[in-house]
Amino acid sequence: MPVNPELIGKEFAPTPPYLVGREKVREFARALRSTDPLHLDPLAARAAGYADVVAPTTFPIVLQDFTLQQLLAEPGSGIVLSRVLHAEQSFRYTRPIVAGDELTATLSVTGIRMMGGSSMVTSEAEIRDAAGEHVVTAGSVLLVGEADA
Amino acid sequence: MSEASNTKLSALSVGDVVSERTIELSRESLVRYAGASGDFNSIHYRDDVAAEMGLPGVLAHGMLTMGLAVEAISSWVGAELVITSYSTRFTRPVVVDPVTGATLTVAAKVGEVDAEAGTARIDLVVSAGGKTVLGKSQVRVAARSFA
Numbered sequence: 633m634p635v636n637p638e639l640i641g642k643e644f645a646p647t648p649p650y651l652v653g654r655e656k657v658r659e660f661a662r663a664l665r666s667t668d669p670l671h672l673d674p675l676a677a678r679a680a681g682y683a684d685v686v687a688p689t690t691f692p693i694v695l696q697d698f699t700l701q702q703l704l705a706e707p708g709s710g711i712v713l714s715r716v717l718h719a720e721q722s723f724r725y726t727r728p729i730v731a732g733d734e735l736t737a738t739l740s741v742t743g744i745r746m747m748g749g750s751s752m753v754t755s756e757a758e759i760r761d762a763a764g765e766h767v768v769t770a771g772s773v774l775l776v777g778e779a780d781a
Numbered sequence: 782m783s784e785a786s787n788t789k790l791s792a793l794s795v796g797d798v799v800s801e802r803t804i805e806l807s808r809e810s811l812v813r814y815a816g817a818s819g820d821f822n823s824i825h826y827r828d829d830v831a832a833e834m835g836l837p838g839v840l841a842h843g844m845l846t847m848g849l850a851v852e853a854i855s856s857w858v859g860a861e862l863v864i865t866s867y868s869t870r871f872t873r874p875v876v877v878d879p880v881t882g883a884t885l886t887v888a889a890k891v892g893e894v895d896a897e898a899g900t901a902r903i904d905l906v907v908s909a910g911g912k913t914v915l916g917k918s919q920v921r922v923a924a925r926s927f928a
Binding site (some may be wrong): 728 | 804810813814816817818819820822834843844845847848849851852855856859860863864865866867868869870871920
């Protein structure tokens with residue numbers, strides 16, 4: 633079953649509000665072997681004019697992953713996780729994420745292109761704060777192999 | 782603050798290496814990243830599942846490689862600049878051996894600079910075992926104006 637082309641233009645609900653925790657930011661930064669005090673030390677972050685520790689650049693993947701779960705849960709999507717290859721990823725920021733932000737992500741599928749037996753699925757997760765202001769857009773290209781059933 | 786950053790950017794020339802980093806990855810690194818990110822796809826820690834999928838071995842999460850690469854410039858970006866965009870292609874998987882792990886190297890080079898506009902593009906060259914694993918890995922930075 634190929635990827636369902638009707639996913640394009642479908643309106644997905646925003647993900648439930650995600651509160652960015654200081655320790656989660658630090659845990660994520662440590663997993664990336666970061667030594668940057670802006671990620672790790674609230675005092676250093678405040679001294680630099682940020683409200684709290686600043687999340688690593690790729691942190692929005694945590695929210696994008698919630699939107700991927702929405703996509704996988706979509707009945708008849710034709711997307712099975714074990715057939716998905718991550719081909720490209722991008723982040724476009726309006727401002728950095730800091731601990732204390734409450735964020736939601738809204739998914740849109742922007743393109744589906746057949747390539748041999750696979751589909752290239754392009755999507756964007758638009759991430760906004762509690763005030764509704766844009767923070768970052770996470771874009772991904774997935775290469776989805778055709779499932780058996 | 783933007784004056785200081787313009788000084789930082791105006792010191793740059795295309796081709797300059799702003800940062801380099803070598804990272805030893807082990808299976809523990811992958812498990813740690815799985816927990817931190819919430820990506821528990823078992824191809825990143827189970828040899829049997831990786832083999833069943835026809836993979837050459839347990840692979841590092843693409844997003845771990847992408848994240849490790851950009852953290853190479855995080856301290857350089859500092860308080861004076863911000864990262865406005867970051868994009869990459871995952872061109873080759875990073876196989877992490879259960880015993881010997883894998884070694885990633887990152888070199889961050891200036892690809893473009895416009896000190897007047899307060900912007901620059903940093904290109905990340907990321908390799909494992911002498912082969913590049915990310916393609917067109919580009920970070921855009923700007924002088925911080927919304928502090």
